[in-house]
Amino acid sequence: MFRKINERIIETAIRVSGFAVIAFVILIFLFLLKDSLSLFRVYPLKAFLTSTQWLPISEPPTFGIIPLLMGSILVMVGAIVICVPIGVATALFIAEVAPGYLKMILKSLVEILASIPSVVLGFIGIVWLGPFLKTTLHLNTGMCGLTGAILLAFMALPTIISISEDAIIGIPRSYKEAAYGLGATRWQTMWRIVLPAASSGIIAAVMLGIGRVIGETMVVMMVTGNAPIIPHSILQPLRTLTATIAGEMGETVGGSDHYYALFAVGLVLFVITFMLNFVADISLRKSRK
Amino acid sequence: MAALKTRISIENLNMFYGDFHALKDVCLQVPQNNVTALIGPSGCGKSTLLRCVNRMNDLIDGVRTEGRIIIDDQNIFSPETDVVLLRKKVGMVFQRPNVFDQSILNNLRFGLRIHRQMRSKSETMELIQKSLEDVGLWDILKDKLHHNARQLSLEQQQRLCIARVLILLPEVILLDEPCSSLDPIATMRIEELLRVLRERYTLVIVTHNMQQAARASDYTGFMYMGQLIEFGLTQGIFTAPCKELTENYITGHFG
Ligand SMILES: Nc1ncnc2c1ncn2[C@@H]1O[C@H](COP(=O)(O)OP(=O)(O)O)[C@@H](O)[C@H]1O
Numbered sequence: 153m154f155r156k157i158n159e160r161i162i163e164t165a166i167r168v169s170g171f172a173v174i175a176f177v178i179l180i181f182l183f184l185l186k187d188s189l190s191l192f193r194v195y196p197l198k199a200f201l202t203s204t205q206w207l208p209i210s211e212p213p214t215f216g217i218i219p220l221l222m223g224s225i226l227v228m229v230g231a232i233v234i235c236v237p238i239g240v241a242t243a244l245f246i247a248e249v250a251p252g253y254l255k256m257i258l259k260s261l262v263e264i265l266a267s268i269p270s271v272v273l274g275f276i277g278i279v280w281l282g283p284f285l286k287t288t289l290h291l292n293t294g295m296c297g298l299t300g301a302i303l304l305a306f307m308a309l310p311t312i313i314s315i316s317e318d319a320i321i322g323i324p325r326s327y328k329e330a331a332y333g334l335g336a337t338r339w340q341t342m343w344r345i346v347l348p349a350a351s352s353g354i355i356a357a358v359m360l361g362i363g364r365v366i367g368e369t370m371v372v373m374m375v376t377g378n379a380p381i382i383p384h385s386i387l388q389p390l391r392t393l394t395a396t397i398a399g400e401m402g403e404t405v406g407g408s409d410h411y412y413a414l415f416a417v418g419l420v421l422f423v424i425t426f427m428l429n430f431v432a433d434i435s436l437r438k439s440r441k
Numbered sequence: 442m443a444a445l446k447t448r449i450s451i452e453n454l455n456m457f458y459g460d461f462h463a464l465k466d467v468c469l470q471v472p473q474n475n476v477t478a479l480i481g482p483s484g485c486g487k488s489t490l491l492r493c494v495n496r497m498n499d500l501i502d503g504v505r506t507e508g509r510i511i512i513d514d515q516n517i518f519s520p521e522t523d524v525v526l527l528r529k530k531v532g533m534v535f536q537r538p539n540v541f542d543q544s545i546l547n548n549l550r551f552g553l554r555i556h557r558q559m560r561s562k563s564e565t566m567e568l569i570q571k572s573l574e575d576v577g578l579w580d581i582l583k584d585k586l587h588h589n590a591r592q593l594s595l596e597q598q599q600r601l602c603i604a605r606v607l608i609l610l611p612e613v614i615l616l617d618e619p620c621s622s623l624d625p626i627a628t629m630r631i632e633e634l635l636r637v638l639r640e641r642y643t644l645v646i647v648t649h650n651m652q653q654a655a656r657a658s659d660y661t662g663f664m665y666m667g668q669l670i671e672f673g674l675t676q677g678i679f680t681a682p683c684k685e686l687t688e689n690y691i692t693g694h695f696g
């Protein structure tokens with residue numbers, strides 16, 4: 153009897169917290185939507201989506217999201233290009249090649265990397281990486297998209313490495329045996345059998361890694377130069393969606409158009425993150441099938 | 442009967458998993474173009490012996506081998522042996538069908554790719570057709586080559602695994618309990634296939650199923666605790682074994 157009541161209570165508690173999470177997500181979305189709609193009552197949605205300028209404090213202001221979106225995309229693509237090969241190669245190395253002790257060392261290094269606060273990374277970007285890129289690539293300024301992309305890549309690496317590694321370790325031994333039995337070398341086996349078999353897990357890892365850094369603010373605010381203009385190359389200063397919200401929120405008056413515009417930017421960010429996680433979820437599910 | 446040619450000569454083979462002495466002084470002459478069965482209670486070292494012949498045990502840490510296995514006048518354990526070529530010549534079929542989670546076509550092409558034998562498209566297709574015909578799958582699969590191989594029935598998967606070995610034109614095929622995950626009818630059909638393949642290949646099959654050994658093999662070796670107790674014509678082993686241990690096992694007194 154007692155046990156039954158106990159079970160009931162636990163079950164209800166679990167169910168309530170499950171629903172609470174869903175409710176929170178929906179509430180956040182509605183909240184963003186409501187404040188964004190306040191902007192579109194006075195500022196046309198079309199202009200928000202198509203204008204190529206973000207001039208929030210000129211008279212009249214222009215709230216074009218394109219430069220910020222381009223900034224975010226450029227930094228993100230740069231980060232992906234850098235972190236995917238490194239992350240997948242490292243995961244392969246840890247899972248398939250490294251002897252026991254090296255495996256341990258690498259895994260703890262990855263954990264340490266995951267625990268570095270983003271401010272510290274940003275600091276490293278300002279005092280070291282930025283100046284380094286400036287002199288080696290002969291740039292006008294080291295505070296540019298590439299600096300942000302490299303640091304974000306580092307932030308995404310731990311997620312990518314550990315989830316890819318799980319995916320690779322999960323590949324049935326029998327596949328590898330079959331490949332070796334047919335005379336494949338270790339590299340042929342990895343390249344042609346292990347990687348394809350782990351691909352959906354690896355895609356999920358990349359998505360989650362990117363999902364993690366797309367919302368990252370501190371690093372990009374510190375090192376990408378904060379120029380809300382359409383970047384023509386990753387070597388130029390730019391400004392991302394997150395940096396815009398974080399940088400300008402303090403200066404706006406609550407309830408002003410500018411204030412609501414920042415919420416609209418937040419809504420765009422929310423939608424992007426949501427879609428990324430959705431895709432990651434689908435491929436993870438596929439890989440576990 | 443024509444004079445028997447020895448295809449694989451196993452000489453004083455000892456193998457250790459770390460400190461565990463898994464194979465003890467095994468000597469065995471595997472005759473060419475015959476089916477040789479290895480029987481014995483589970484854990485006696487049948488798989489271990491089989492995996493020595495194409496050096497699959499290299500993949501396991503802490504394995505030490507003594508003695509020789511001679512194939513084509515060469516000791517496969519000598520440093521000159523190219524393991525990649527050895528495994529091409531001595532193919533292996535495993536206990537559970539281990540097709541790759543890829544298309545049927547890719548499963549068959551894998552071997553050609555890794556051995557750099559991708560010829561023209563038509564030649565490749567010819568090889569694929571030939572190997573599938575050899576295992577009796579061509580008519581069923583010829584329109585489904587792009588389907589995922591894991592959608593096939595277990596029997597078809599195991600046949601595909603055999604085809605995947607055949608496409609590399611091996612000379613010896615090792616089969617480690619190839620029917621243990623199949624139903625009796627599929628088992629019979631695979632045994633039939635082995636009888637056909639015997640014409641062109643030297644086959645060594647591990648089985649814990651004595652009826653299977655009796656039905657499908659020409660020669661039988663009985664193993665016990667890492668030793669090869671007795672080896673001879675299958676008929677002789679099953680009707681008039683020389684050793685008491687063999688007799689006890691065959692009559693089901695232990696096992
Ligand atoms: N990778 C391994 N490491 C250590 N011992 C092993 C390993 N594989 C098999 N053995 C041992 O070697 C013996 C023979 O195994 P195996 O050849 O698989 O037997 P069988 O195929 O006849 O059932 C068993 O006692 C088994 O425990």
Ligand SMILES: [Mg+2]
Nearest residue numbers: 487488489617
């Ligand atoms: Mg076995």
